[in-house]
Amino acid sequence: MNWNFYRPTFAADSAPEIPTAVLVGGAWSGHRRFAYDIVRYAKPKTIVELGTFYGTSFFSFCQAVQDARIQTKCYAVDTWQGDVHTGPYGHLNIFQNVHSFNSRQFSAFSTLLRTTFDEALALFQDNSIDLLHIDGCHTYEAALHDFTSWLPKLSPNGIILFHDIVVKLPTFGVHVLWEQLSAVYPHFQFAHSNGLGVLFPKGCTESFKEVIDNQNLLVRHYSR
Numbered sequence: 001m002n003w004n005f006y007r008p009t010f011a012a013d014s015a016p017e018i019p020t021a022v023l024v025g026g027a028w029s030g031h032r033r034f035a036y037d038i039v040r041y042a043k044p045k046t047i048v049e050l051g052t053f054y055g056t057s058f059f060s061f062c063q064a065v066q067d068a069r070i071q072t073k074c075y076a077v078d079t080w081q082g083d084v085h086t087g088p089y090g091h092l093n094i095f096q097n098v099h100s101f102n103s104r105q106f107s108a109f110s111t112l113l114r115t116t117f118d119e120a121l122a123l124f125q126d127n128s129i130d131l132l133h134i135d136g137c138h139t140y141e142a143a144l145h146d147f148t149s150w151l152p153k154l155s156p157n158g159i160i161l162f163h164d165i166v167v168k169l170p171t172f173g174v175h176v177l178w179e180q181l182s183a184v185y186p187h188f189q190f191a192h193s194n195g196l197g198v199l200f201p202k203g204c205t206e207s208f209k210e211v212i213d214n215q216n217l218l219v220r221h222y223s224r
């Protein structure tokens, strides 16, 4: 398996706009290096993220694109208003901060779409997204809706990442959806940092079949 475990420097870590506590101590923090490595491994042409907040996950994808100098377009979709689980962002200028850092560091290939997920659907052609990260509202109904509405946009052999697949708090239902989807489609998963599922609902390349076969190596490495 030709998977590299990089040791990246994340530009976001030195960005005054992005709180360090969110980047290194937030729910997504434990997956940043995997996010970076999977972009460098898969070399997706189009990455779309549903749910960005301060960009812990999104800027990890962007960092890999920049470092690898690959021709990838990255799109972050979020209202930046919060949801039932994050709570309303209110007077916090999260969008302005994310926008400021994105413009300075990644604007050549990265676009922030400040809209609902449903409104953003029309901006993408069917079969066009190679890596889709679903991390919006975490109720079962919302996660199922995001999966079913965006699945047609995924390219053949495309990858979907789901965050929070092990969170079993009341009203969190991604774990139920993950149980259903992972029973049907090729996948691997991590249990740390609220859990991250990696799903191949439209087929899986030979190189990712190898990764699935060697998933224990990745789980051991990233969960350390």
Ligand SMILES: C[S@@+](CC[C@H](N)C(=O)[O-])C[C@H]1O[C@@H](n2cnc3c(N)ncnc32)[C@H](O)[C@@H]1O
Pocket (backbone or CB within 6 Å): 026, 028, 050, 051, 052, 053, 054, 055, 056, 057, 058, 077, 078, 079, 080, 081, 082, 083, 086, 115, 116, 117, 118, 135, 136, 137
């Ligand atoms: C859990 S946070 C995303 C966390 C982020 N991936 C990270 O790395 O920290 C979920 C985000 O999804 C956004 N969101 C939820 N449902 C949405 C919807 N239907 N349309 C647009 N944004 C939505 C919220 O505003 C919130 O910022």
